Amino acid sequence: MQNESSWNIELTGLDYAEWRRKLEAIGESVGFFEPLGSKHHALFHEDGDTLLVSFESFPGIGALSDDARPLGLEIAEANSWSLLSLVSRNDTWFRDGEVYGFFDQLTDDGFFDDFERVVFYGAGPCGYAAAAYSVSAPGAIVVALQPQATLDPRITEWDDRFTEQRRMQFTDRYGYAPDMIDGAEQGYIIYDSREPLDAMHAALFHRRNVTRFRVPFLGTALQAALLEMGILTQIVTEAAEGRLTTQSFAQAMRARREYGPYLRKLLARLEHEERLELVRILCTFVTDRKTAPRFRRRLRALRKLEDGMSDDADAEALDGDEAETAR
Template sequence: MAEAQSKFPPDLSGLSRGDWFAALRRIGKDTGFAEPLGRMHAGIFVEDGDTLLITFETVPGIEALSQTRTPFGFEMTGALGWSSLSMLAHRDTWFRDPKVFEFFDNLTDDGFFDDFETVIFYGAGPCGYAAAAYSVAHPGARVLMLQPQATLDPRVTEWDDRFTELRRLNFTARYGYAPDMVDAAARAYVLYDPRERLDAMHSALFERKNVTRFRMPFWGDALQSDLMALDLLPKLLEAVAEDQLDTASFAALMRARRDYPPYLRKLLARTDADERLALSRMLCANVVGRMHAPRFKRRLAQIDGEEEAG
């Protein structure tokens, strides 16, 4: 696999949708397996090292976030030699499909997970739900979730009005209530912005002894894209694999936000909205002193002008 690994992730960005699916199937068949799971889902397995990363992703998400138009697990194969199982959905389905249930049942029955020293389930949003829900297929796994939903069952989360048209999905069948499914995990981690009210409410439902919840205030509702832009997602997964993700290591990684303009702009927008002029000035002065930031320089001059006029 060393030669194949050197070519990972392959660049599939120029392919048509049909050719893209065909290329993924070939990669799976050449390095592990590729299995269609009904009309909406598929699993692509790339075998390499003794750490297995199981990612839950959507096709639109891959196309939006990946420069090579490949599943995120491929990047970890290329960078660290991990094995990867990429669970793909054509759209947000929360992977609520009997074909997917059967797929994970068969993996468990066949002892598939037992071939790996470390197994990690990963996903964000609806895919974070799936990572938690299917982690029960391998007790002792580790789980990393970004702003996951716990369920869309309106009897439990009727307060979440973002996905009302999808409440017809069955969240009471097998692999159903995600917080209960992570009970069998060795460790699970939930990352969320507490100022995103609905994400925070779902996060609270995951409160368990084996679950650590990390707050990411002012990051917003697109944690995955921001963490990828900062190249922090691979580092987080490495820390999970090495059982070294704790409050101190998480805080050290998140210091990268100090140089990340989208985060800084959100922070400034919040201090301005709260009319905390002194904090806005401190923030702008700090950013201008460290970075080329015309927007913050203009805002600092504006604040100074307002103070002089006052």
């Protein structure tokens, strides 16, 4: 990525105001920086002819990035893409007139027309924003992790996670994300199908141009899981290049076999369902490949149980033989 040295500034340990001031200095040297009121900003880093439009929150960046740089920068750098990074001070779903106006201006200026490909990316509330604002760049690619479709209680009254945010306006411009994604060339919605509320939102994105990928047992922190497995950049890259298919996604998700949180959730589910043979197979698979005390203890307990059952069966058979002899 051109002007990469501009990012060699210490960003960790800063409050939002100071962090944003440093981002402004970076933006002025690599492209532009646009404050969008007190809660949002946009930073453009010009590089290749593919543009990644990423939506993130300041707390999310702090939790996921060791160097406090936007996650979108990591994905863009890996591919020599240009980056338009939208950041919110907290979870706002980017529902703000300043943000509306910014995307209106980009559209009027033909900003997106300067790129061969445009990719919108975000997770959770930021996934909502990625889908909603993709309407400003018809023909774009959208990758959204466990996005909300809307918080309008008339549609999603069943989602009790964000009751305070229902006061936000989701019925005006850039409002209902599943409708806004209609203009995209292709949308990809990735979610844990065993998380009921995330799955219900994902169902609202049923569209001709949307592919939904289910990733059970990865939980509600899906972005963090894909990062820890080292496959998030790969997924976004394949989506941008038109190479993300059911088969390629399944191949990427094979990384779950080495991912502890996934394996532990799968074990807990199998134990809850009392599927002991599958528990034994899973524990054997895991302990053959890595140090996993929890799985090793469970496998040992299963083997003791099986040995005990075998001893009981032998004793019953012996009792039967003795009874037959007595006759």
